[in-house]
Amino acid sequence: MDETTLTARLPQPVAARVQSLKWTDGRVTAILDGSGLGAAERDALETAVKDVLGSAPDVAEVRVAIMADKPVRSGPVIVAVGSGKGGVGKSTLTANLAVALARSGRRVGLVDADVYGPSQPTLLDTEGQRPQAENDKLIPIDSRFGVKMLSMGHLVEPGKALAWRGPMASGAFGQLVDAHWGDTEVLLLDLPPGTGDVQITMLQKHKPAGAVIVSTPQDLALIDAQRAAELFGKGGVPIIGLVENMSGYVCPHCGEASDPFGRGGVEDAAAEAGLPFLGRIPLSLVVREASDAGTPPAAGDGEGADAFHAIAAKLGQWLDQRAGPGSA
Ligand SMILES: Nc1ncnc2c1ncn2[C@@H]1O[C@H](COP(=O)(O)OP(=O)(O)O)[C@@H](O)[C@H]1O
Ligand SMILES: [Mg+2]
Known part of the structure; x- marks a missing residue:
């Protein structure tokens, strides 16, 4: 399994949030951009990635990390x-x-x-x-x-x-x-x-x-x-x-x-x-x-x-x- 093939399985809006995705010996680690999302949307994003990638061949475990909002610009x-x-x-x-x-x-x-x-x-x-x-x-x-x-x-x-x-x-x-x-x-x-x-x-x-x-x-x-x-x-x-x-x-x-x-x-x-x-x-x-x-x-x-x-x-x-x- 390679990263590109795995990313391609994800629906477009989910794939657009992928910052990095790694596959090592059956374990997928995905880092996603969660900027602008509420708690429920973050959960849905995590579930979507786990469901789709978890059912891919040669994948035993999916780990998902969702990055917090980028710090807001300081100043007035x-x-x-x-x-x-x-x-x-x-x-x-x-x-x-x-x-x-x-x-x-x-x-x-x-x-x-x-x-x-x-x-x-x-x-x-x-x-x-x-x-x-x-x-x-x-x-x-x-x-x-x-x-x-x-x-x-x-x-x-x-x-x-x-x-x-x-x-x-x-x-x-x-x-x-x-x-x-x-x-x-x-x-x-x-x-x-x-x-x-x-x-x-x-x-x-x-x-x-x-x-x-x-x-x-x-x-x-x-x-x-x-x-x-x-x-x-x-x-x-x-x-x-x-x-x-x-x-x-x-x-x-x-x-x-x-x-x-x-x-x-x-x-x-x-x-x-x-x-x-x-x-x-x-x-x-x-x-x-x-x-x-x-x-x-x-x-x-x-x-x-x-x-x-x-x-x-x-x-x-x-x-x-x-x-x-x-x-x-
Ligand atoms: N609510 C108001 N009543 C009386 N005069 C006003 C009022 N609002 C503005 N003016 C006067 O009208 C003129 C134009 O206002 P200004 O704030 O300089 O407009 P702008 O910045 O849109 O060009 C100024 O002489 C101002 O004192
Ligand atoms: Mg003026």
């Missing part, structure tokens, strides 16, 4: 925040989710990957700071909201337009992601708007564990959000859910509610696409003014904070489920 879980279109509040949402998650006790990092319009230094009040480097790697900047962060805006002179082409953009982005993130649990990526080569390269290189898509309820923004969903789908990045921003406006003077961009469109679009809806953030003067002033609403409890906290809680649930029971 990367969550991308994307939108097909610019100006829909992607950066505002990313900053406030980061601040809200940090407030709930998580170790949070944020990478501002928007080469064309980095706005996180303004949002998180780190304008003008420069990250230090150690062993050729950047050290993230500690914002005063408990969020560590790095932005394209920290790498260039303020006010200088970044007319970088694809390869330079993704090179600089790589430096931000492969920085000294230490024990950071979750790293939020503020992706540049659009669904072009720059975004695709970023996703392929750094493989986020999931993505949040933000859109306004306008039809045009929704079409672009759909493109963003396709982009993540192509990159194999699971979509955590959709967020509706700038939905509904309550006039601070007369209290009258209006819907400048419509309302509920994102929730409908999510339902249609079978994707989770994470919540809506009202269009609010407070949100805009606080953002411009470098005091993210999610850092406080006032108007505008609740919506961000609720969405961050859902993202937290997603992170916990992903980590699975038993992990800290």
Whole structure:
């Protein structure tokens, strides 16, 4: 009996898991890859190998060892925040989710990957700071909201337009992601708007564990959000859910509610696409003014904070489920 003949007897899905198979004097020793399998599936795999090979001629005994999962990549879980279109509040949402998650006790990092319009230094009040480097790697900047962060805006002179082409953009982005993130649990990526080569390269290189898509309820923004969903789908990045921003406006003077961009469109679009809806953030003067002033609403409890906290809680649930029971 030789190894090839024995392996050939196994059904294809079982054979695909064989890492090594040895036959010596009637005894078969099989080492199988058990990555991604639950206990029941491992048992079934072992039984299948024992049954099939045990009935082969010249085989008296079958020993099976199933290797455990490969150790998971260390480092933070990367969550991308994307939108097909610019100006829909992607950066505002990313900053406030980061601040809200940090407030709930998580170790949070944020990478501002928007080469064309980095706005996180303004949002998180780190304008003008420069990250230090150690062993050729950047050290993230500690914002005063408990969020560590790095932005394209920290790498260039303020006010200088970044007319970088694809390869330079993704090179600089790589430096931000492969920085000294230490024990950071979750790293939020503020992706540049659009669904072009720059975004695709970023996703392929750094493989986020999931993505949040933000859109306004306008039809045009929704079409672009759909493109963003396709982009993540192509990159194999699971979509955590959709967020509706700038939905509904309550006039601070007369209290009258209006819907400048419509309302509920994102929730409908999510339902249609079978994707989770994470919540809506009202269009609010407070949100805009606080953002411009470098005091993210999610850092406080006032108007505008609740919506961000609720969405961050859902993202937290997603992170916990992903980590699975038993992990800290
Ligand atoms: N919910 C909101 N209410 C009021 N203004 C908002 C809201 N969300 C974002 N903005 C404002 O809209 C502008 C664009 O938001 P930004 O987060 O920079 O968008 P993006 O990153 O998608 O280009 C900013 O001036 C921001 O303060
Ligand atoms: Mg932005």
